[in-house]
Amino acid sequence: MKIKITLLVTFILSVSAVLLLSSFSEIKIDTKDIIGAWGYGSPENRTVMINTDKVFSVATYDLRGKKFISSHGGTWRIEGNKLIKNVEWNSKDSLQVGKEIVEDLQMTNGMLTVKQTNEIWSRLDDGKPGALMGAWIITGNYTNDKVSKRANPFYPRRTMKVLSGKYFHWIAYNVATKTFMNAGGGTYTTANGKYSETIEFFTKTSESVGKSLTFDYSFVDGDWRHKGEKSTGGPMDECWSKRETLEK
CATH class of the missing domain: 2.40.128.490 (Uncharacterised protein PF14869 family, DUF4488)
Structure with a gap:
């Protein structure tokens, strides 16, 4: 009897875990969730992304060495958990300009992950407090x-x-x-x-x-x-x- 109860409890917990994970995967990211500034990398290879409600700009630079590395950006929108970007400029590759790029996003504990590149972004601000957002x-x-x-x-x-x-x-x-x-x-x-x-x-x-x-x-x-x-x-x-x- 104890074995049956143990198996039943294990089964219930397993099903609950699967349902919980499924519910997390179905959570949709809203535009407001990623408005603001995000960053990742070291001071020697620092990347900052700024998102307004429609425009994004990404810059990578060596802060200590005072060196510019790259910049790209354009317009963006969210569809489900997908970030769809239309590139307007790219300092490294002009062939990217005019292209639409689709990235899968995941939000976990306030961190933003881009699945295709494994980039994990930390929030720098949520669009406040400056008056010029x-x-x-x-x-x-x-x-x-x-x-x-x-x-x-x-x-x-x-x-x-x-x-x-x-x-x-x-x-x-x-x-x-x-x-x-x-x-x-x-x-x-x-x-x-x-x-x-x-x-x-x-x-x-x-x-x-x-x-x-x-x-x-x-x-x-x-x-x-x-x-x-x-x-x-x-x-x-x-x-x-x-x-x-x-x-x-």
Whole structure:
């Protein structure tokens, strides 16, 4: 009798375990689950991914050696547990531009795993606390407090900033020729009308890496006015518009 009871208990536990595992495998990942910044790797090979609700940007760099390694990104969406990415730029391989890449994701204890590459990403932020979360396109410049908008800021040449709650990337690329031009990024904060960033990588000059810069920021008719001194020297007074407004 004891043997029968033991076998029955073992059977019930086995079935319960299978059902539990099946229920976990059926859990769907929502868009909001991966919005924000994610990272993996060592300081010598650091990778940071920023996800807004539609745009993603990935940068790999040697923080200590002040060396840029690569950048790629574009738009993304979630379908079930699949991350579907449409590549708009790729500094290593322009042939990837325009392609759709599908990756299987798994969320476990706040970690994001990409099954195809075995990459395990740790969350860096959830889109907060910075006030500039989103994808922004440079659309003009201010002169004497008056903005002059560019005729074609979105196509074919595009300069974009992608920000989470604590991290930022900027990228310049050509949509038509699939050419990657420049990139930079690091961490940022916003407080009392001041936008402060610390540069972790910069393709134009490694001398800018490690610098902390503070700018004035404000919102004018939905645009972001970005005013201060460039990391390479000289004044700047730029107008950035939300990408979503240019895609309408």
